[in-house]
Amino acid sequence: MKNILTYIEIKDGAPIKLSLEALSKASEIAIEKGNKSLALITEELKDDELNKLRGAGASDIVVVKRDAYNMEDFSNIIVEVARKYDCEDIFIPGTLDGKDLAPNVAASLDTVSLTNVMDIKFEGEDIIFVTPSYGATVLTESKINKAPRIIVVRAGSFDKRDDLKGAGNLVEENIEEVKDLKAIIRDVVTSAAAEINLEDAPVIVTCGRGASSDEIFPLVKELADVFGAPISGTRPVIDDGVLPKASQIGQSGKIVSPALYIGCGVSGAVQHISGMENSGFILAINKDEDAPIFNLSDVGIVGDCKVILPLLIEEVKKIKANA
Ligand SMILES: Cc1cc2nc3c(=O)[nH]c(=O)nc-3n(C[C@H](O)[C@H](O)[C@H](O)COP(=O)(O)OP(=O)(O)OC[C@H]3O[C@@H](n4cnc5c(N)ncnc54)[C@H](O)[C@@H]3O)c2cc1C
Numbered sequence: 400m401k402n403i404l405t406y407i408e409i410k411d412g413a414p415i416k417l418s419l420e421a422l423s424k425a426s427e428i429a430i431e432k433g434n435k436s437l438a439l440i441t442e443e444l445k446d447d448e449l450n451k452l453r454g455a456g457a458s459d460i461v462v463v464k465r466d467a468y469n470m471e472d473f474s475n476i477i478v479e480v481a482r483k484y485d486c487e488d489i490f491i492p493g494t495l496d497g498k499d500l501a502p503n504v505a506a507s508l509d510t511v512s513l514t515n516v517m518d519i520k521f522e523g524e525d526i527i528f529v530t531p532s533y534g535a536t537v538l539t540e541s542k543i544n545k546a547p548r549i550i551v552v553r554a555g556s557f558d559k560r561d562d563l564k565g566a567g568n569l570v571e572e573n574i575e576e577v578k579d580l581k582a583i584i585r586d587v588v589t590s591a592a593a594e595i596n597l598e599d600a601p602v603i604v605t606c607g608r609g610a611s612s613d614e615i616f617p618l619v620k621e622l623a624d625v626f627g628a629p630i631s632g633t634r635p636v637i638d639d640g641v642l643p644k645a646s647q648i649g650q651s652g653k654i655v656s657p658a659l660y661i662g663c664g665v666s667g668a669v670q671h672i673s674g675m676e677n678s679g680f681i682l683a684i685n686k687d688e689d690a691p692i693f694n695l696s697d698v699g700i701v702g703d704c705k706v707i708l709p710l711l712i713e714e715v716k717k718i719k720a721n722a
Pocket of ligand 1 (some may be wrong): 606607608609610632633634635636647648649650651652653663664665666667668669670671674684685686687690702703704705
């Protein structure tokens with residue numbers, strides 16, 4: 400029997416949303432094929448967090464305890480668990496750590512990794528993996544002829560399931576820590592901005608170049624505060640130093656899928672769109688009625704952010720007060 404293993408990235412004692420999306424898809428495939436869906440965690444989790452893994456279909460939860468992340472050691476854990484449990488697919492969330500781990504795991508297992516997987520299709524016995532190219536203007540379909548397949552999952556591509564009812568049996572494995580490390584992490588220094596978890600935020604307010612002036616930016620911030628949402632930015636806004644790099648959404652930034660994305664003065668270049676097109680509901684404010692962002696917006700407001708944002712803030716405040 401060939402199983403599927405999903406590496407679960409954990410933040411602040413909880414699996415990140417993208418881990419649950421990856422596990423849900425892995426479990427759907429495992430259920431379809433009558434195989435096991437294993438979730439690999441590297442720290443103990445509370446019961447309600449373990450239940451999220453069960454809801455996402457984990458038949459077994461393999462625990463290998465560690466104090467801190469190290470790429471070589473964590474790659475080795477994934478490799479050892481995949482070998483022991485005879486896994487033909489290894490799903491890894493496409494975070495910075497995930498993209499760090501996947502090629503190393505693939506090299507160790509003498510196989511290939513496929514990054515940014517946004518869809519998985521079946522053609523007879525074959526599994527076809529879909530990945531975006533050129534800012535998602537072209538979709539590539541790949542079949543992997545080597546095993547195991549290392550699948551790096553793109554944020555927001557698959558539903559996070561809570562109804563798959565995996566047994567989620569806990570199994571503890573002792574895997575010796577890799578000591579002969581090529582790189583040793585002595586300290587992790589996190590800027591306040593880097594702690595912003597855009598990937599898991601239900602609402603994101605994005606500041607584009609059209610809203611980054613000293614006059615308009617405070618309004619963008621106020622709107623974000625009213626929602627209790629983080630602010631993200633387009634690349635020019637990051638390049639101008641208005642927001643830190645950790646806030647950038649897009650091809651060379653983060654890939655997000657909030658329930659609500661609000662774009663203020665964002666034109667909608669493909670390099671930005673490829674990072675937020677999986678958002679649930681897209682609201683865009685732009686003074687140019689031909690701005691490309693309107694092509695994928697659920698609601699588009701043609702107007703100056705200086706005028707529109709105060710009105711929007713007022714309305715949201717009223718709704719919140721009456722809720
Ligand atoms: C290799 C590469 C990678 C890239 N990676 C990324 C990436 O990861 N993320 C990213 O975002 N970009 C990225 N870019 C840059 C991308 O191509 C665009 O230049 C960028 O997304 C544009 O940002 P913007 O929409 O804020 O600015 P602009 O394109 O300048 O748009 C500003 C918009 O604001 C509107 N506007 C102006 N004033 C107002 C106002 N007062 N009220 C309302 N609307 C107003 C304008 O009509 C305009 O549509 C990348 C580019 C390259 C070449």
